[in-house]
Amino acid sequence: xxxxxxxxxxxxxxxxxxxxxxxxxxxxxxxxxxxxxxxxxxxxxxxxxxxxxxxxxxxxxxxxxxxxxxxxxxxxxxxxxxxxxxxxxxxxxxxxxxxxxxxxxxxxxxxxxxxxxxxxxxxxxxxxxxxxxxxxxxxxxxxxxxxxxxxxxxxxxxxxxxxxxxxxxxxxxxxxxxxxxxxxxxxxxxxxxxxxxxxxxxxxxxxxxxxxxxxxxxxxxxxxxxxxxxxxxxxxxxxxxxxxxxxxxxxxxxxxxxxxxxxxxxxxxxxxxxxxxxxxxxxxxxxxxxxxxxxxxxxxxxxxxxxxxxxxxxxxxxxxxxxxxxxxxxxxxxxxxxxxxxxxxxxxxxxxxxxxxxxxxxxxxxxxxxxxxxxxxxxxxxxxxxxxxxxxxxxxxxxxxxxxxxxxxxxxxxxxxxxxxxxxxxxxxxxxxxxxxxxxxxxxxxxxxxxxxxxxxxxxxxxxxxxxxxxxxxxxxxxxxxxxxxxxxxxxxxxxxxxxxxxxxxxxxxxx
Amino acid sequence: xxxxxxxxxxxxxxxxxxxxxxxxxxxxxxxxxxxxxxxxxxxxxxxxxxxxxxxxxxxxxxxxxxxxxxxxxxxxxxxxxxxxxxxxxxxxxxxxxxxxxxxxxxxxxxxxxxxxxxxxxxxxxxxxxxxxxxxxxxxxxxxxxxxxxxxxxxxxxxxxxxxxxxxxxxxxxxxxxxxxxxxxxxxxxxxxxxxxxxxxxxxxxxxxxxxxxxxxxxxxxxxxxxxxxxxxxxxxxxxxxxxxxxxxxxxxxxxxxxxxxxxxxxxxxxxxxxxxxxxxxxxxxxxxxxxxxxxxxxxxxxxxxxxxxxxxxxxxxxxxxxxxxxxxxxxxxxxxxxxxxxxxxxxxxxxxxxxxxxxxxxxxxxxxxxxxxxxxxxxxxxxxxxxxxxxxxxxxxxxxxx
Numbered sequence: 001x002x003x004x005x006x007x008x009x010x011x012x013x014x015x016x017x018x019x020x021x022x023x024x025x026x027x028x029x030x031x032x033x034x035x036x037x038x039x040x041x042x043x044x045x046x047x048x049x050x051x052x053x054x055x056x057x058x059x060x061x062x063x064x065x066x067x068x069x070x071x072x073x074x075x076x077x078x079x080x081x082x083x084x085x086x087x088x089x090x091x092x093x094x095x096x097x098x099x100x101x102x103x104x105x106x107x108x109x110x111x112x113x114x115x116x117x118x119x120x121x122x123x124x125x126x127x128x129x130x131x132x133x134x135x136x137x138x139x140x141x142x143x144x145x146x147x148x149x150x151x152x153x154x155x156x157x158x159x160x161x162x163x164x165x166x167x168x169x170x171x172x173x174x175x176x177x178x179x180x181x182x183x184x185x186x187x188x189x190x191x192x193x194x195x196x197x198x199x200x201x202x203x204x205x206x207x208x209x210x211x212x213x214x215x216x217x218x219x220x221x222x223x224x225x226x227x228x229x230x231x232x233x234x235x236x237x238x239x240x241x242x243x244x245x246x247x248x249x250x251x252x253x254x255x256x257x258x259x260x261x262x263x264x265x266x267x268x269x270x271x272x273x274x275x276x277x278x279x280x281x282x283x284x285x286x287x288x289x290x291x292x293x294x295x296x297x298x299x300x301x302x303x304x305x306x307x308x309x310x311x312x313x314x315x316x317x318x319x320x321x322x323x324x325x326x327x328x329x330x331x332x333x334x335x336x337x338x339x340x341x342x343x344x345x346x347x348x349x350x351x352x353x354x355x356x357x358x359x360x361x362x363x364x365x366x367x368x369x370x371x372x373x374x375x376x377x378x379x380x381x382x383x384x385x386x387x388x389x390x391x392x393x394x395x396x397x398x399x400x401x402x403x404x405x406x407x408x409x410x411x412x413x414x415x416x417x418x419x420x421x422x423x424x425x426x427x428x429x430x431x432x433x434x435x436x437x438x439x440x441x442x443x444x445x446x447x448x449x450x451x452x453x454x455x456x457x458x459x460x461x462x463x464x465x466x467x468x469x470x471x472x473x474x475x476x477x478x479x480x481x482x483x484x485x486x487x488x489x490x491x492x493x494x495x496x497x498x499x500x501x502x503x504x505x506x507x508x509x510x511x512x
Numbered sequence: 513x514x515x516x517x518x519x520x521x522x523x524x525x526x527x528x529x530x531x532x533x534x535x536x537x538x539x540x541x542x543x544x545x546x547x548x549x550x551x552x553x554x555x556x557x558x559x560x561x562x563x564x565x566x567x568x569x570x571x572x573x574x575x576x577x578x579x580x581x582x583x584x585x586x587x588x589x590x591x592x593x594x595x596x597x598x599x600x601x602x603x604x605x606x607x608x609x610x611x612x613x614x615x616x617x618x619x620x621x622x623x624x625x626x627x628x629x630x631x632x633x634x635x636x637x638x639x640x641x642x643x644x645x646x647x648x649x650x651x652x653x654x655x656x657x658x659x660x661x662x663x664x665x666x667x668x669x670x671x672x673x674x675x676x677x678x679x680x681x682x683x684x685x686x687x688x689x690x691x692x693x694x695x696x697x698x699x700x701x702x703x704x705x706x707x708x709x710x711x712x713x714x715x716x717x718x719x720x721x722x723x724x725x726x727x728x729x730x731x732x733x734x735x736x737x738x739x740x741x742x743x744x745x746x747x748x749x750x751x752x753x754x755x756x757x758x759x760x761x762x763x764x765x766x767x768x769x770x771x772x773x774x775x776x777x778x779x780x781x782x783x784x785x786x787x788x789x790x791x792x793x794x795x796x797x798x799x800x801x802x803x804x805x806x807x808x809x810x811x812x813x814x815x816x817x818x819x820x821x822x823x824x825x826x827x828x829x830x831x832x833x834x835x836x837x838x839x840x841x842x843x844x845x846x847x848x849x850x851x852x853x854x855x856x857x858x859x860x861x862x863x864x865x866x867x868x869x870x871x872x873x874x875x876x877x878x879x880x881x882x883x884x885x886x887x888x889x890x891x892x893x894x895x896x897x898x899x900x901x902x903x904x905x906x907x908x909x910x911x912x913x914x
Contacts (some may be wrong), residue, residue, distance in 0.1 A: 037855060037864070037867055038864070045886075045887070046885075047884075052886055170532075171529070226886040226887055229887045230886065232887075233888065233890075233891050234887075237891055247910070249910035249911040249913070250910070250911045267829070269829030269830065270830050270831075272830075284551050285551040287551075288549045288550050288552075296549060301549055302542065302545070303541050304547070305545050305547045306543075306544035323792060323793065323794050388555050392554035392555050396561075396594075397629075399562075399597070404672060404673070408673070426794070427793060428674065435555055435562065438553070438555050438556040438558075442556070444551065444556070445554075446559065456536055456537050457540075458533070465534050468538070
């Protein structure tokens, strides 16, 4: 006899964890399964020697302080998930080249006033458009709250209360910043975070970009004290406490149907029956491999063809443990971006190549002195790729050589940009390539992200289309491939929202 | 400051553009062809070839090292594919169906990574007292037998940005195998570092892979082997045990890394000798110890638990099993005895593949093999391969892919 659940959540990554907890909070009998042997997906950790590394986290946005709580904080509080958070006091340092070819080295603090003041220092005359920009972000934040409150959106109300949002958010970010008469150098500095969205400023919708700046600059970012695995385990503990059940090293092989509605999941540990499935799996993979061919909806085929396998950013992460305190090494900032150019379109093109020079340095111990054993520190590097072709071409023998090459690039970047030679201090070093992410996440090309947020396929458009995109009865896509796209915060919120929808469906079904 | 601006040429159209985001998206979708969806990605295929659920292997050849009480098993991929490529020094975890049990055993790969491209991989198994899996393999394995194995695993390999250019390897008995693989890799141009191996054997006759190493040394001057005989005094050999002085003698003046692999007793002796060298931690690496066979000698062990038999309840997916659990053995052994297909790889507390959740009961985890993540330590997650029962226990284990 198959086990029976109200909801089966497939994939215990960020979206799956928040979805599972939400369903359990709502009193639903919930099963969470994952093909790996631990929860979290990207939000995990791994050990080497006496060190523990975070595989992915840079900064988590939309948490916010007590007096300006962000969506993530509200979600965590509402669902009883209490993590030991550390606030990131500064946005970023960026060492790069402005669009006009002059060298850039800026450090941007958090907080509206502080951020604008720093910008004015680097780009005299930027204050007025920066004030306008942040005013616009305030309005967009209010619009987002209105749009997300679950009630239908009234166009007249929106025109009255959010006119500038409506004016700007149909456009790409570069165009809006230019319309605000933002000096190009200020655009260059503001644009530093663009890779977190996976697409250049001239393509990314302004709503999405503005929202991100709002969350990082105004609400400040946080990171977990003891790696992302701490976050995932906090979710898991809450889930278990609420009576949830989890099966790890358990692969969902097929979805089972009763007519055109999902009625269960075939897993490597046996069949389970359920009313609702929340699938933290890329929609293409579900349609191609997990449901009968004749049940693949026409619209899915068209949507998939329109997206044409354009998956968002691929990553190579280089993790290092150094056997000296971070103060002695001399790295002072938590987060430093090394970019070849601040021109996001150009950099995006460079990122097609495996040899691109983009890199982000995270130095955990600058914020968390006890992140690693006394007298040591842990740093990580993130290299981004807009295409995976160069990686896919590698042979197994070349593979380890490329890993070494990535390490060499990181050592060089620190030497060149900070004048520090870290070579003698490397006690542990590990490299995660797109293949590594593919191995652990199973996502297309190993992207931790979803589909590219193309101009026609941005987050607002997807949100407006959300009911149309869920084509299969009883199944909702959650996670990076879903409507809110990628990132820790987005996927937690997305999982929570989709769980609410699934629970609502269950209530409705119960009444009938 | 009044906020009023327009982006497009005509500000009013901006509103329309926003309102039309969904319609525009629907138009793009409607215009696309209704093609069959595929999900075949080269990067994922590469990952799957490097890290399959398991490699189907078949025994291609067996080499008997009678004097050393060991055999080398050369496996070939049963499906004709290349074997998963690996780094010289890594181990493979074999999945062995012994009687009613499904057990795993980690063995360092002794062949060159180059062989993997031809679908071949070799391990060397030495008889050891009470080693029931080793004895089973030595007695029953014959050419043509099929067995499942993992890909190459572990971080016991040379990494040029971490290790010194010169590696002094300290090996005892069958602990030589990862260094044989490294020596092959150097000879084959896959790795590039100087490797000096101090190899402890009881007698000249019992030396493993002597011919193989002699051949490698004639082909490359980067590899050097010094035989250290504990039970014999002979010309041309070092005599006694591997000591700090002996290491200094062969290490030279340049910086060097020490790599250690051998049986538990040798490891404990050599560990003390290596300490005398005053090397930084980063220059000392050792292959796994395995779970202790005398847990009651570990600091902090509650002696009243020793020799007891507890009840173990194991949950795996929808299934539940109840079995006995000997206090003196790792919990993983009890799970395997019960015939449960549970995951495990390194069996030394390190890799975390057996990570499981204790929902009731007490366990003892020796500090020296506690490789758990910080949060797992707070949350009742254990690695059963190096955890010992102190009471009746209920545990939830992950599935395993067979």
